[in-house]
């Protein structure tokens with residue numbers, strides 16, 4: 001059996017994550033671009049548990065060595081890459097918008113500057129609620145994106161789970177007619193309330209455990225929702241489903257991120273099918289739109305146990321694709337109670 005095929009099949013057997021020769025090829029391309037584990041996960045766009053296992057297998061086959069915390073191809077590894085025509089990754093990302101397609105321009109500048117200052121005092125991300133927030137620039141880029149798609153001006157907007165402080169950014173922009181947030185973490189709700197009072201933002205902020213059904217008055221009442229669901233198919237169905245349940249009718253919009261760090265292509269396909277089956281059309285998929293500030297609890301997450309070298313992440317490595325969905329006729333949300341553990345599967349690594 002060809003070596004890539006052999007490694008993919010063994011990695012899949014050990015991790016239960018779908019793996020292809022192409023997965024191994026991408027990991028090798030990533031090693032040719034960077035020696036850092038986190039960067040290799042980032043570049044390869046394969047789930048962390050799978051990348052970790054492929055690296056271990058490449059080492060078992062003497063194609064890779066770990067030198068201190070550096071991951072390097074051996075002479076045999078480099079020879080294999082040459083023979084198979086595997087090349088390093090080359091980026092052509094637009095440096096102005098970082099590939100997002102939108103920028104924080106003059107009309108948003110003043111609100112953005114205010115937001116930058118406000119968010120300095122935010123509560124830190126904690127493991128208990130699986131938190132990890134995006135950069136402030138990223139939060140505001142989402143405002144720019146949603147406004148660009150016509151989903152904010154004069155609209156009622158709801159944010160389900162808000163460690164990114166989307167509600168503050170949205171309200172500061174002055175664009176939506178109303179901003180509501182539901183969030184389990186009291187620290188965040190209190191912070192958002194204080195900011196709202198101080199800056200007269202009129203944010204409707206409530207403590208709510210999203211595993212429970214949404215309050216009656218939120219159902220069918222909004223034009224646009226934002227959420228950032230945990231990364232299992234079940235969780236995406238449940239949390240995006242909650243978002244959809246808040247929408248007034250057809251042709252309303254929803255925004256959320258889904259990452260390749262915790263999803264194989266196979267899982268993504270299942271996720272997309274769940275969205276389609278809910279009566280949604282996926283209008284936008286923007287690769288690596290979201291970049292998460294490294295959180296302090298990385299040593300507690302599953303991914304840390306799996307890493308073949310114990311190097312703490314320094315640069316941003318956890319990114320997600322920004323989804324924009326729209327409801328069409330016959331759409332249906334999900335507002336049933338959520339029971340059991342829907343936060344973990346074989347591909348997850350940050351829980």
Ligand SMILES: [Fe+2]
Pocket residue numbers: 094095096097098099100101102
């Ligand atoms: Fe650009």
